Amino acid sequence: MLTTFSHSSLGSFRRCPKQFQFRYVDKLxxxxxxxxxxxLGTAVHRILxxxxxxxxxxxxMPLEEAVAEYQTEWNKIDLAHLQVQSEHYTVDDYIRxxxxxxxxxxxxxxxxNFGKLLGTELYLSFELPNTPFKVRGYIDKLWRRVDGTVxxxxxKTGMTIARPQDExxxxxxxxxxxxxxxxxxQHETIEVAQHFLRQDxxxxxxxxxxxxxxxxxxxxxxxxxxxxxxxxxxxxxQESPMCRYCDYQAYCPAKRHERMLAKQPDDHPPDxxxxxERLADLADxxxxxxxxxxxxxxxxxxxKEELRQVVRDGGPTKMVGSLGHVGVKLxxxxxxxxxxxxxxxxxxxxALAREMGFxxxxxxxxxxxxxxxxxxxxxxxxxxxxxxxxxxxxxxSRITAKPLQQTDPEDE
Numbered sequence: 001m002l003t004t005f006s007h008s009s010l011g012s013f014r015r016c017p018k019q020f021q022f023r024y025v026d027k028l029x030x031x032x033x034x035x036x037x038x039x040l041g042t043a044v045h046r047i048l049x050x051x052x053x054x055x056x057x058x059x060x061m062p063l064e065e066a067v068a069e070y071q072t073e074w075n076k077i078d079l080a081h082l083q084v085q086s087e088h089y090t091v092d093d094y095i096r097x098x099x100x101x102x103x104x105x106x107x108x109x110x111x112x113n114f115g116k117l118l119g120t121e122l123y124l125s126f127e128l129p130n131t132p133f134k135v136r137g138y139i140d141k142l143w144r145r146v147d148g149t150v151x152x153x154x155x156k157t158g159m160t161i162a163r164p165q166d167e168x169x170x171x172x173x174x175x176x177x178x179x180x181x182x183x184x185x186q187h188e189t190i191e192v193a194q195h196f197l198r199q200d201x202x203x204x205x206x207x208x209x210x211x212x213x214x215x216x217x218x219x220x221x222x223x224x225x226x227x228x229x230x231x232x233x234x235x236x237x238q239e240s241p242m243c244r245y246c247d248y249q250a251y252c253p254a255k256r257h258e259r260m261l262a263k264q265p266d267d268h269p270p271d272x273x274x275x276x277e278r279l280a281d282l283a284d285x286x287x288x289x290x291x292x293x294x295x296x297x298x299x300x301x302x303x304k305e306e307l308r309q310v311v312r313d314g315g316p317t318k319m320v321g322s323l324g325h326v327g328v329k330l331x332x333x334x335x336x337x338x339x340x341x342x343x344x345x346x347x348x349x350x351a352l353a354r355e356m357g358f359x360x361x362x363x364x365x366x367x368x369x370x371x372x373x374x375x376x377x378x379x380x381x382x383x384x385x386x387x388x389x390x391x392x393x394x395x396x397s398r399i400t401a402k403p404l405q406q407t408d409p410e411d412e
Contacts, residue, residue, distance in 0.1 A: 051112050
């Protein structure tokens with residue numbers, strides 16, 4: 001199991017635990033899928049690194065020489081092996097788009113010697129507090145601006161501009177800042193920036209101490225979830241639009257049946273069925289009942305509300321039909337708010353009840369307690385050992401149905 005985590009590995013687990021297992025636990029060797037958009041990013045980053053390293057020494061590489069080196073980067077690979085994901089783009093389109101980015105950036109930022117360059121493509125790490133783990137970051141460019149602010153710059157070649165409040169931005173740039181502060185604590189004023197080359201836009205943000213503390217806690221929680229998943233060998237697949245970029249589709253249990261259906265043999269066994277068809281029939285039978293139960297529940301809820309409304313309007317509390325009768329009891333009860341209904345109010349109620357000495361009315365939350373068991377920063381070794389005999393393992397399942405007429409927002 002990993003002892004050093006990165007933005008990529010943490011993101012892999014958060015996005016799909018099964019992909020994390022394949023890549024970082026099982027370490028499956030699979031052919032790497034290279035797409036022209038990802039290689040475009042690699043090629044552009046290499047040229048920018050060279051431009052800024054030379055610029056720091058007052059050397060300016062001519063634009064056409066930089067473009068020629070960019071083209072050389074594409075000559076290093078067999079373009080025919082690149083997997084184009086969009087039907088509207090060709091590899092040549094990506095090569096041209098990358099060159100346009102490079103030319104645009106060159107014209108705006110040459111001679112590439114603004115401020116003081118502190119490093120390019122830096123591998124930095126920091127210790128995750130109160131754990132034996134480390135987190136590392138890979139920073140495109142670190143420099144000190146003329147106003148004294150140290151800027152952590154990450155170059156992006158994609159089509160989507162991020163916002164500071166986006167989870168991806170917060171995790172990636174926050175990890176980078178934590179690594180810089182751990183490596184060079186003398187830097188007091190730090191700003192993070194993602195530079196979107198295609199749009200020529202820079203999204204800057206100055207993280208607060210609270211931002212960094214919250215991210216540190218989030219990282220620690222994910223790391224503990226990873227180790228819990230490893231202990232129980234429970235890495236569920238989480239499907240998303242990102243699946244099409246995954247190198248492990250051939251091994252993924254969530255994709256296995258689709259692959260079985262695509263590879264069905266023309267000749268069937270003597271009983272006239274095969275495993276792929278059997279599983280398809282099983283899914284269809286479940287989906288049919290699922291749809292019926294949902295429809296029945298919706299109709300039942302509507303009828304219940306209609307019955308309640310009869311009583312609210314002063315009608316009879318028992319209605320008699322040919323199949324029997326239905327009774328309705330309607331009244332007002334008093335109860336305390338719940339955590340689900342009002343989390344802040346529930347917290348205040350809990351604190352007040354404890355102040356009044358009503359601890360006996362608080363039930364043990366075994367689920368929350370187990371999370372504390374995993375969080376090494378909150379429990380001592382002695383406490384964890386004392387609680388260990390009360391930990392049990394049981395099968396947990398969740399079945400989700402998605403009829404064909406339903407589509408994800410991303411698919412629309």
